[in-house]
Amino acid sequence: MARATVQDVARTAGVSVGTVSRVLNGSSAVSASAKEKVNAAIKELSYRPLASARDLRRDRTMRVLALAKNLDSLVISEVFRGVGDAAADNGYVSLIAATDGDRDREQQLVDMLRNGSVDGLVIFSPTMPDEDVNTVAEQLSVIQVCEIVDAEAAFGVSIDDRQAAYDITKHLIDTGAKKLAMLAHRGARSGRLREEGFRQALAEAGLESDQVLLGEGNFGFHAGRSLAKKLLEGKDLPDAVFCGTDVVAAGCVRELTDAGLRVPNDVAVAGFDDSAQAEMCVPELTTVRQPAYEMGRVAFAELLERMTVEGSHRKGRTFLPHELVIRDSTK
Amino acid sequence: MARATVQDVARTAGVSVGTVSRVLNGSSAVSASAKEKVNAAIKELSYRPLASARDLRRDRTMRVLALAKNLDSLVISEVFRGVGDAAADNGYVSLIAATDGDRDREQQLVDMLRNGSVDGLVIFSPTMPDEDVNTVAEQLSVIQVCEIVDAEAAFGVSIDDRQAAYDITKHLIDTGAKKLAMLAHRGARSGRLREEGFRQALAEAGLESDQVLLGEGNFGFHAGRSLAKKLLEGKDLPDAVFCGTDVVAAGCVRELTDAGLRVPNDVAVAGFDDSAQAEMCVPELTTVRQPAYEMGRVAFAELLERMTVEGSHRKGRTFLPHELVIRDSTK
């Protein structure tokens, strides 16, 4: 049995296609008897309006797409949960796709916006160069979350990464740290801002650091371990380490602990994100909480404005407040 | 400036719409000069064929949708990476959506298959009742991964959960355990099979257990802690605990350790999934590795058959081999 069309429904119900469509969309007035007949026919044929035909005619899809390199971070999945809920509240469906850091695949997914497969795009961790992101963002309904390219026209939703890094570094200094190190991801766009905050806090305390170590590729537990190993091998061991993510911090703690050092007594360690790992680590990690779910909701709201209000390409970042979460890995 | 259509391209290139379409799809022969003119016009107007119009005419979308309750498990993201790669190899785009365990939202997403928004569906952790899953799966291009409903007509890709649980339980017994407990998730469809395997291994060793504890809701670190707490409060403490996931095992280890017990000397603990947490835990966890990425690839391959070969609704599960990973949490 082939798929039923609006024609079939009309025939079965003994009305015209116009009436069927009116019942489906509740647009203008339809008599109660007609509505009843149509609904009966719809049920009988188990009819569903074909999405492509509807989208073609309406010139919109009520779908948005969220892009990220991968999905294995709790921050990402929380952000996307926020996007999804906000989308649902507004009658949209939000879909997610992973680029795996593949330029071509990312291009293909961005093309889904260009060719009208979706109405809007949420970009988490772009692989393409900054200028391309800006070009796309200026022309299309796009919003960036968390990782936002650094440019005049930058726009999107995130925390104030510079301030957050400043705050947590200050906390480390306040608890007695004199020699600080930082483990950051080379690829991260937030990295430069965080390094600024880190250095600013040091400068205000009359300190400085030559131990900002950058990791490449997969910035996870093992990266944390191997970067910490470099610290251990260095001539002067820091007494506090600020890590780009909680997972890296966990790796760092593990490496230090295995080397016989005590955290936080010998070396304090701070993470970032307040992900599940922060609580699972021993000792539990001091970290910065990002309001990930809320960021997702706000991102969708701003995207919605771009999608529906003509020419509303407002620029500028929207900052959401972060929160310092102090646990046992710093004293 | 409105979106360019195939008509506009035809006019600009001085050819007919048929020729433009032929160039786009490389279908039948087009002269070199015409091809050149069309490509120039496409570039000039930065034209992209509208997805909905194309999908309508072709009656397929070259998109598949992968559904899961949430995305915060490494197994899920690896499975979906496999699906995504296999899809890309075949010219498909794979999209992901989270249901959050919400029936209505799940229904809405399944409807995307019914209304032709996508060509196929990969279901990870269905919220709807088993019979509904079966109904959907029998009629439409659907494949289940990992969590597969238990029915005659069951079909999908997973490991042999019963055997895997048997294997790891046997390992616990082989290393000296006499009193075993199991922490499982009430909602998980794989749970019953794993419990079978657990009990079978016990029975073969002449043992039995009245300590199969079921967790509800969010089955994570805290669930592991609180279930372990129940074990500690019980009259006879087990000497080995088999946990449904690594994260739960990590919670269990933490609770036991905080209570002054040593893992594995006093109590051995085993996890499941070989996720990142297994290595991050102290001691590192013995666990079962699921070939998640490969499962995703195979799942797409089977889905592709369902989507393209008429009436090919082969039934039955496809099992992929699991692997026991022995680490320090068992001795």
Add this chain to the structure above:
DNA sequence: GCGATCTATGGAATCGATTCCAAATGTGTT
């Protein structure tokens, strides 16, 4: 040089749902 075959092309029909316009029916007013 003429019919036969092949290649390239234009243009109309098509996919299925929506929407506009006009017509038909019904209601109320004087």
Add this chain to the structure above:
DNA sequence: AACACATTTGGAATCGATTCCATAGATCGC
């Protein structure tokens, strides 16, 4: 009873890309 007006309905046009069919032109053999 006649007219104005509101409600409901049918049906054609529309969205944009694809594809089938017919034809114009080129190529070939004899």
